[in-house]
Amino acid sequence: MRAGVFDSGVGGLTVVKSILEEKLFDEIIYYGDTARVPYGPKDKNTIISYSLEALEFFKNFDIDMLIIACNSVSAYAIDELQKNTTIPVIGVIESGVLALKSSTDDKNSDILVIGTSATINSNLYDAHLRQLGYENIVSIPTPLFVPMVEEGIFDGALIEEAMKLYFKDVKKTDRVILGCTHFPLIENEISRFLNGTKTIHSGDAIVQLLKTRYDLKPVADTKISFFASSNPDNLKNVAKKWLNL
Numbered sequence: 001m002r003a004g005v006f007d008s009g010v011g012g013l014t015v016v017k018s019i020l021e022e023k024l025f026d027e028i029i030y031y032g033d034t035a036r037v038p039y040g041p042k043d044k045n046t047i048i049s050y051s052l053e054a055l056e057f058f059k060n061f062d063i064d065m066l067i068i069a070c071n072s073v074s075a076y077a078i079d080e081l082q083k084n085t086t087i088p089v090i091g092v093i094e095s096g097v098l099a100l101k102s103s104t105d106d107k108n109s110d111i112l113v114i115g116t117s118a119t120i121n122s123n124l125y126d127a128h129l130r131q132l133g134y135e136n137i138v139s140i141p142t143p144l145f146v147p148m149v150e151e152g153i154f155d156g157a158l159i160e161e162a163m164k165l166y167f168k169d170v171k172k173t174d175r176v177i178l179g180c181t182h183f184p185l186i187e188n189e190i191s192r193f194l195n196g197t198k199t200i201h202s203g204d205a206i207v208q209l210l211k212t213r214y215d216l217k218p219v220a221d222t223k224i225s226f227f228a229s230s231n232p233d234n235l236k237n238v239a240k241k242w243l244n245l
């Protein structure tokens with residue numbers, strides 16, 4: 001099986017990491033739209049049109065499945081992408097909601113959802129969770145974490161100040177959904193700041209969904225290629241570091 005993995009930039013590599021650990025695919029083609037990251041502050045139509053361009057890129061590779069390793073794209077462009085291809089297009093919001101459900105059945109849990117402005121404004125996590133009966137959901141856009149992670153800042157004073165700003169009104173949380181694929185890089189910091197709250201991570205969530213929905217046999221090795229719309233060498237270097245390649 002050959003999977004395409006798409007993100008606006010380097011964040012989707014956190015999803016690749018989870019997929020590689022489980023050895024789910026023979027081959028992964030990763031594409032980061034690094035020329036136009038971040039997608040989070042952009043509007044729905046722009047995110048859809050960038051995503052359709054990415055789909056055209058993947059059409060060169062004969063992939064069996066397209067994994068959207070970006071919550072902002074998953075929030076707005078999954079339906080449009082699916083209309084334009086016959087292969088399955090799988091997003092991280094659906095999988096994140098399912099992962100939350102398997103993490104706690106308690107419908108009174110205090111759930112915090114964080115993500116880019118696009119993801120939070122789409123209200124998708126909130127709507128899906130409420131459909132499942134969860135009632136105590138607080139959603140906060142935390143876009144400053146994206147450029148920090150892109151800069152390789154995973155802890156320290158800047159992260160701390162941003163957390164103080166964003167989480168100042170958060171009283172109690174039982175679960176925090178990391179609704180942006182950049183955030184697993186600062187997962188420990190976020191969890192610590194929120195008194196050890198358990199995190200839901202898009203990468204682990206998508207692995208869970210892939211394993212239950214598709215008949216994927218573990219492979220011996222995964223071949224992986226990286227492409228980016230700008231500065232592909234930088235993306236390759238980050239990938240080498242984060243994925244220990």
Ligand code: DGL
Nearest residue numbers: 011038039040071072181
């Ligand atoms: N990694 C993207 C996501 O999951 C966010 C980064 C961006 O704003 O482009 O939403």
